[in-house]
Amino acid sequence: MTITPAPPPLLELEHVDAGYGPFHAIFDVSFAVEAGRVLTLLGANGAGKTTIARVCSGLVVPTKGSVRFAGEELAGKPAYVYARRGIVHAPEGRSVFASLSVEENLHLALGRGRDKADVARRVSRAYELFPRLGERRRQLAGTLSGGEQRMLSLSRVMVDEPRLLIADELSLGLAPIIVDEVYATLATIRDAGTTLLIIEQHVDHALGIADDALLLAQGEISERGDALQMRAAVQRMLTNQ
Amino acid sequence: MDNFFGGLTDGVAYGAVYALLAIGLVLAYKTSGVFNIAFGVQAYASGALYYTLHTSHDVAIIPAFIVSVVLLAPLIGVILDRLLFRFLRSAPEMSRLVVALGLLVAIPGIVQLKFDQTLAISSQGIVPHGDTVYNIGPAVLNRDQLAIIVTTAIVALAVIVLFRYTAVGLRMRAVVESSRMAELNGVNSDRVSMLSWVLTSFVAGLAGVLLPQITGNQVVDVYYTTLVTAAIVAAVLASLTSVPLALAAGIGLGVLQEWLNRFLPTNSVVASNIRPGLPFIALFLVLALDPRLRHRRGTTDPLANVDPPPPAPVAGTRSSELTWGTRIFWCVIGAIYLYYVFFHGNDSVLDDAIRIAIYAIIFCSIVVATGLAGQVSFAQATFAGIGGAVSAQLATQQGMSVILTILIGALVAGVVGMVVSIPALRLGGIFLTLFTFAFALAFENVFLKFGWITGGIFPEAEPRPQLGSVDFANNKSFLALCLVVLVLVSAGVVLVRGGTTGRFLDAVRGSQVAAASIGISATRARIVTFGLSAAIAGLGGGLLTSYEGHYTPTNWATFVGLFWVVIVVTLGPRTIEGALQAAFGFILFAKRVLPVWLPWLINHIQPFGHVGTLPAAVQYIFFGLGAVTYAKHPEGILEANKRKPMQKIQALIDRRRSSGEPPETATSGAAPA
Numbered sequence: 001m002t003i004t005p006a007p008p009p010l011l012e013l014e015h016v017d018a019g020y021g022p023f024h025a026i027f028d029v030s031f032a033v034e035a036g037r038v039l040t041l042l043g044a045n046g047a048g049k050t051t052i053a054r055v056c057s058g059l060v061v062p063t064k065g066s067v068r069f070a071g072e073e074l075a076g077k078p079a080y081v082y083a084r085r086g087i088v089h090a091p092e093g094r095s096v097f098a099s100l101s102v103e104e105n106l107h108l109a110l111g112r113g114r115d116k117a118d119v120a121r122r123v124s125r126a127y128e129l130f131p132r133l134g135e136r137r138r139q140l141a142g143t144l145s146g147g148e149q150r151m152l153s154l155s156r157v158m159v160d161e162p163r164l165l166i167a168d169e170l171s172l173g174l175a176p177i178i179v180d181e182v183y184a185t186l187a188t189i190r191d192a193g194t195t196l197l198i199i200e201q202h203v204d205h206a207l208g209i210a211d212d213a214l215l216l217a218q219g220e221i222s223e224r225g226d227a228l229q230m231r232a233a234v235q236r237m238l239t240n241q
Numbered sequence: 242m243d244n245f246f247g248g249l250t251d252g253v254a255y256g257a258v259y260a261l262l263a264i265g266l267v268l269a270y271k272t273s274g275v276f277n278i279a280f281g282v283q284a285y286a287s288g289a290l291y292y293t294l295h296t297s298h299d300v301a302i303i304p305a306f307i308v309s310v311v312l313l314a315p316l317i318g319v320i321l322d323r324l325l326f327r328f329l330r331s332a333p334e335m336s337r338l339v340v341a342l343g344l345l346v347a348i349p350g351i352v353q354l355k356f357d358q359t360l361a362i363s364s365q366g367i368v369p370h371g372d373t374v375y376n377i378g379p380a381v382l383n384r385d386q387l388a389i390i391v392t393t394a395i396v397a398l399a400v401i402v403l404f405r406y407t408a409v410g411l412r413m414r415a416v417v418e419s420s421r422m423a424e425l426n427g428v429n430s431d432r433v434s435m436l437s438w439v440l441t442s443f444v445a446g447l448a449g450v451l452l453p454q455i456t457g458n459q460v461v462d463v464y465y466t467t468l469v470t471a472a473i474v475a476a477v478l479a480s481l482t483s484v485p486l487a488l489a490a491g492i493g494l495g496v497l498q499e500w501l502n503r504f505l506p507t508n509s510v511v512a513s514n515i516r517p518g519l520p521f522i523a524l525f526l527v528l529a530l531d532p533r534l535r536h537r538r539g540t541t542d543p544l545a546n547v548d549p550p551p552p553a554p555v556a557g558t559r560s561s562e563l564t565w566g567t568r569i570f571w572c573v574i575g576a577i578y579l580y581y582v583f584f585h586g587n588d589s590v591l592d593d594a595i596r597i598a599i600y601a602i603i604f605c606s607i608v609v610a611t612g613l614a615g616q617v618s619f620a621q622a623t624f625a626g627i628g629g630a631v632s633a634q635l636a637t638q639q640g641m642s643v644i645l646t647i648l649i650g651a652l653v654a655g656v657v658g659m660v661v662s663i664p665a666l667r668l669g670g671i672f673l674t675l676f677t678f679a680f681a682l683a684f685e686n687v688f689l690k691f692g693w694i695t696g697g698i699f700p701e702a703e704p705r706p707q708l709g710s711v712d713f714a715n716n717k718s719f720l721a722l723c724l725v726v727l728v729l730v731s732a733g734v735v736l737v738r739g740g741t742t743g744r745f746l747d748a749v750r751g752s753q754v755a756a757a758s759i760g761i762s763a764t765r766a767r768i769v770t771f772g773l774s775a776a777i778a779g780l781g782g783g784l785l786t787s788y789e790g791h792y793t794p795t796n797w798a799t800f801v802g803l804f805w806v807v808i809v810v811t812l813g814p815r816t817i818e819g820a821l822q823a824a825f826g827f828i829l830f831a832k833r834v835l836p837v838w839l840p841w842l843i844n845h846i847q848p849f850g851h852v853g854t855l856p857a858a859v860q861y862i863f864f865g866l867g868a869v870t871y872a873k874h875p876e877g878i879l880e881a882n883k884r885k886p887m888q889k890i891q892a893l894i895d896r897r898r899s900s901g902e903p904p905e906t907a908t909s910g911a912a913p914a
Contacts, residue, residue, distance in 0.1 A: 021549020059421055059547055078431070079424035089425050094543045097418050100411070108415050111408055112427045 008071040010035040010195050011056060011164055016065035016075075018055050025051040026219040029065075033164070033212075038196040040206040040227070042234065043216035049199045050092060052216075053168045056197060057089035058082035069164070084112075086163030088156075092172060092199070095153040098142025102133050102152060105141050109156035126155035129185065146173045158185050165189065168199045183209060207231050246379040248499040254386035256495020257393040258448075258455055259520075262472035263479065263487040264393070265444040268400050270481045272437035273326060274417040275337045276671045279344035280445050281469030285462045286348060287314045287449030289356045292460045296365050306367055306450065314446025318438035325869055327434055330420045331542050334670045335617055339810055339871040342617075346807050347865025349462035350858035358461050366454045385454040392451060396444055397488045403440075404484070413437050421544040466800070470682060471520035477527055477675065480534065494520060518686030524679035529664040534672050559891055571818070579724075583717060591716050593828055595788055598723035601824035603781030604809050605730050605817065609774040611806070612815035613738055614767055615750040619678040620661070621778045622802025623685065628654040628779025629786035629797065630694050633703045636787075643706035647783035651776045658775020662768050681799040689794050700791045723784055730777055731817045742769060804864070811867030813877030822879060830860045 009032035019025040026048040033039045041049045054060040055067060058079035067075040069085055083089075097105050103123065110122045127134030130151040136144065141152055150173050157165060167186070171179040183205050190196055190209065200206035207213060213230035215223040223233050262280065269277040277283075291309035294300040300308075321344070329337050365371070371385035382390075403410040412433045415423040420430035452468060453460050475494055479486035501516050515522065528534060559567070582594045603625050610618040632650035635641045641649075665676040688694055705714040706722065713719045737743050748756040749763040756763060786792050795801070808827050813819020836854040843852045867878055874881035 020547070023549065054547065057425060059425070059544065078429070079421065080427050080429050083425055083427035091422075091425070091544060095422060096543075097415050097422065099418050100414060104411055104414075107408075108411055108423075108428075109426050111411075 007035070008068065009033055010070055011197070012066075012068040013052075013055065014066045014068075016052075016055060016062045016067065018051055018060050018062040020060070024063075024219065026055070026216075029055075029219075029221060031214055031221065031224065033195055033197060035163075035195050036190075036193050037211045038190050038198065038209055040198040040200060040210035040213045041216060042200070042203060042206065042213055042230065046218075047216040048219040049216055050168055051219075053089065053091075053166050053197065053199050056082075056164075057087055057166055059089070059091075087166065088160050088162035088164070089166040090153050090157045090168060090170065092169040094146070094149050096141040096144075096149050099140065101138050101140055102144070103137040105152055106156055110160060122159045125159045129158055130155050147175065147178070150174055151178070154182060158189070161192075162194060164195045164197065166197045166199075169201065170198070171200065171202050171205060179205065203231075203234055207234075244503040245500075247381070248503045249496055250380035250382055251386075252496030252499030253492055254382060254389055254495070255455060255499060256492035257386075257390045258452065258468060258491075259472045259475050259494050260488045260491025261389070261393040261396060261444070261448050261451070262469050263475035263491045264397055264400055264484055265441060265448060266469070266472065266476040267479055267481055267484055267487045268444060269437075269441040270476075271404065272413040272417060272441060273322075273434065274330070274334065275326060275341055276334070276481070276675075277341050277441065278338065278469075279341045279348060280441075280448075281465040281467075282345055282348040282352075282462055283314070283317055283442055283445035284449035284452060284469075285460070285465040286317060286352050287446035288453055288460045288465065289352050289358070289449075291367075291450045292453070293356060296363065302367055302369065310443065310446035310450055314442045314449070315439040316442075317445075318440070318442030319435060321442070322435045322438035326438065327431060330416070330430070330434070331545050331548055335615070335674070336871055338671050338674060339617060339806070340869045342803060343807055343811075343865045343868030343871070345466065345865070346804055346861045346868065350861035350865060352462070353858045354856065354862075358459075363458050365458070367450050371454060385451075389451050389454065392447060393488070393491075396447070397484055400484045409433070409436065419542040419544055421542065421547060463800075470678075473675065473678075474520050474524040474527060477524060477534070477672070478531070494523065515687060518683055521679055521682035521686055524675070525683045528668060528672060528676045528679055534668055559887055560894060562894060563887065563891055582720070588716070591720065593832065595716060595720045595723055596785075596828045597821075597824045598720060598727050599781050599785045599788065599824075600827050601821045602723070602727050602730050602784065603778050604805065604820035604823045604827075605727075605734050606774040606776075606778035606781070607806060607809040607823075608734060608814060608817065608820050609737070609770055609777060611810065612819070613734075613743060613746050614770040614774075615746070616767070616771075617674045617677075617806060618771075618774065619674060619799065619803055619806065620681040620684075621774070621805060622797045622799060623681040624654045624658055624775035624778035625782030625785075625802075626684075626689075626794070626797025627657055627775075628782035629792055630782075631779075632783035633700065633786045633792040634693070636703050637701040643704055643787055644708055647706065647780065647787060650783040651780035654779025654782065655772045655776030658778075659768050659772035661775075662771035665771075666764050666767055678799070681802060685794075685797075685799050689797075695792055695794055702790045703787055703792070704790075705787055719788060723788075726780065726784065730780065734777075734817060737773065742766060746770060804861075807868040808864045810871050811864050811878055813880045815877070816880065819877050819880065826864070830863070831857060835859055 012032040014030050016029045017024060017027055029048070029052060031039070041052060043049050051060055055062055058074065058077060058081065062075050065075070066073055069082070069087065072085070074082055074085070097108065100108065106123045106126055107119060110119050114122075127137070132148060133152055133155060136148070141149060144152065154170065157167065170182055170186075174182065179202075186196065186198075187209055196209070198206050198210060207227045207230060210227045213225065213227055214221050215230060215233060223230065225233065262284075265280050266277060269275055269280060287309045290313050291305050294305035294308060295302060325340060325344075326337070329340060366385045366388065368384045368388045371388070372383050374381060374383045375387070404414070412423065412428050413436070415426070415428060416430045416433045416437070420434070423430050423433070449465070452465060471494070472491060475487050475490035478490035498516070498519055501519065505516060579594075582590055586594070603621070606621050606624070607618070610616050610621065628647070628650035630650070631653045632643070632646040635646040635649060636643050661677070661680050665673050668676055705712070705719060707713065711718065713722050745756070745761050745766040748759075748761050749766055753763050782797065785796065789796075805823075805827070809820060809823040812822040812826060835857065839855055839859075840852045870878055870881075
């Protein structure tokens with residue numbers, strides 16, 4: 001009888017330090033995300049959540065430690081290698097190409113390695129999700145309102161079918177009703193088996209969808225556990241404050 | 242009617258050159274985000290190699306074309322991308338422009354180390370028998386002209402297809418806006434960026450071998466640069482984005498220029514002054530009046546904050562002891578230098594010192610415009626020239642006191658600076674700089690041809706200033722006057738930098754929107770700064786004109802002003818110290834360092850072969866390459882390189898101070914752990 005070794009976690013960070021030039025933002029961060037699970041990063045402003053997301057997508061190169069994706073070491077490699085392995089990162093804030101039209105933004109995001117029919121189908125799907133984008137497909141993305149720009153960056157995430165989706169502050173700048181829709185779509189993506197890494201200030205939304213959670217403070221992981229435990233921890237923290 | 246059709250056909254051929262260059266500028270801007278003011282000198286490099294191979298060494302047309310256009314031009318593109326522009330993708334647009342300006346100065350220097358352009362007077366085209374004439378209907382065109390028209394049409398079509406219908410065109414535009422976002426979409430931005438530079442450099446190379454056919458078969462860097470400068474108007478009319486518009490505008494400009502050539506009466510003021518300056522006047526008017534360019538701002542990278550913040554200037558991080566120590570050190574060095582100049586220096590040393598003091602004053606104007614306001618002005622030489630011209634004319638024609646005329650000259654330059662800044666302020670980013678460039682070129686090409694400004698070919702000698710009983714006719718006393726003015730100007734700049742205007746400018750440079758939200762008017766702050774900067778330049782211009790005894794237009798040529806910007810930006814655009822260093826470099830490099838000091842040094846450290854005077858091109862290479870570091874070190878190379886030694890000295894002072902202090906527990910009274 002042969003024993004099949006357990007597959008490696010989809011994403012694994014080990015003893016990662018990272019920052020911006022002389023400024024260190026995260027210290028000795030280690031965690032793993034199993035395929036198909038949802039991990040949320042919680043913490044106050046400046047806790048290091050966005051830096052971790054950037055390390056996971058290759059935007060920030062760690063000064064120490066390793067970043068493995070499906071067992072492959074990716075630390076130090078450029079961000080496009082991460083993207084080509086199936087990691088999609090929706091950064092916080094305006095993350096669209098302002099000088100390209102709505103349609104060009106979608107083609108750029110969805111075009112690589114796919115045939116034209118597939119791209120067209122996905123672009124149509126994006127317009128179904130956010131009809132307003134369809135109405136403005138020829139408009140330059142920079143001339144859209146803040147909420148519409150956020151919709152555009154989300155739409156590519158929603159229809160890209162990545163292996164790992166990193167969503168940084170999804171609810172920022174969106175109307176509550178749209179935030180609910182976005183989280184409903186995220187739940188659908190999760191149910192389809194996509195692994196999610198969610199960074200969110202809106203604790204209820206994040207813990208509502210997550211399996212596991214990490215609480216960050218001053219660049220270090222201060223608590224970790226499943227979503228239920230973390231909800232209790234956050235509650236305790238708020239009560240103590 | 243013959244003139245009409247003749248002008249049309251010749252104009253189309255000439256305009257095709259403008260169009261080709263304008264398309265090259267648009268292509269470079271759209272695919273690399275760089276307003277490549279060095280496009281002309283890139284073309285010059287290929288043109289020079291083609292000339293050397295084909296005309297000088299009789300290499301056949303096709304191999305010479307392959308080596309100079311298909312190989313050299315893209316190679317230059319690869320080098321520029323890998324060594325420079327790859328690292329500037331998220332740098333501000335202005336920084337990239339300054340780097341391109343550095344290349345504009347450095348590349349001809351590098352080429353001229355091996356290529357004597359004074360001998361390149363009979364360049365042959367890339368078409369055999371290029372002067373063979375064809376009659377196409379009413380049009381008469383030779384093969385060289387046809388080659389230019391066909392090449393321009395093919396390039397325009399290829400670029401339109403690239404941007405409209407190809408995925409790589411889309412990726413190029415994406416990488417320009419945000420290479421990081423493009424990478425998040427799986428785009429290898431390094432490869433795309435290199436491809437962009439290869440493409441634009443190839444177009445530059447093509448232009449390089451076509452242009453000598455319309456520059457009288459000469460391969461001279463200034464001709465290339467001037468043509469590109471004229472082509473800027475077509476590129477700006479196309480808002481730096483539309484290839485069809487650049488094509489139409491280029492051809493339109495060529496036709497208009499030819500018609501003016503044929504229909505304007507010769508010997509009229511319009512023919513002699515306006516016609517040669519037409520492209521620059523057009524550029525000036527387009528920038529001032531085109532509503533599409535108003536308040537146009539370049540797109541910013543949404544992931545720019547991934548870059549580490551720039552380090553604080555050294556002056557802002559050192560302790561007061563170190564600051565005073567540095568000041569005393571430089572005062573002692575300055576005192577020793579001046580002692581030598583006043584008591585032991587010969588006439589040549591005294592001449593150096595006077596020019597250094599005057600240029601330091603002029604360079605303070607660049608510190609104000611670029612270092613404080615964050616605007617790159619290409620018109621500082623023009624403002625200095627205005628100051629000089631006004632001073633010379635008032636002193637010689639009206640017999641006014643020279644001191645007074647120098648002050649009036651500065652005032653007039655300041656007012657002109659303020660007036661110029663008003664339309665310019667509606668423009669954003671590089672369009673504002675281009676506006677100053679257009680103003681400088683238009684002034685140089687139109688106004689400097691009037692005798693009532695320059696004093697004519699043989700201007701009347703301007704006397705030295707006199708203040709009461711003190712006569713500054715003596716060079717030593719004139720140096721003392723210049724030093725006093727330099728001290729006053731420096732103190733003024735320091736006061737402005739540390740005062741309310743300086744803080745306002747800091748805020749506007751950080752974020753114009755945020756500054757406006759707290760009631761800071763960017764417009765007012767910039768008008769004041771432009772005026773002050775122009776007045777300082779005018780003051781220096783007046784002093785130099787008085788020192789030389791007459792107005793010399795070549796002192797104030799626009800391209801001389803570009804070199805000033807390069808040299809100040811290299812050595813420190815934010816400090817008076819930087820302006821002083823730049824003045825020393827500007828005067829001493831050509832006069833002492835290249836002919837005497839460097840050869841002496843080289844001959845003493847190596848036993849092989851004697852080295853004589855180094856070519857003047859070395860100066861341009863040195864400072865041009867220095868300026869390309871602007872994006873990395875916006876505070877200047879010297880300032881950047883002072884950081885580590887200063888930090889070490891500061892650490893030493895801190896250690897000494899802490900070892901001299903009693904233990905913290907004793908002073909704080911806290912209980913030991």
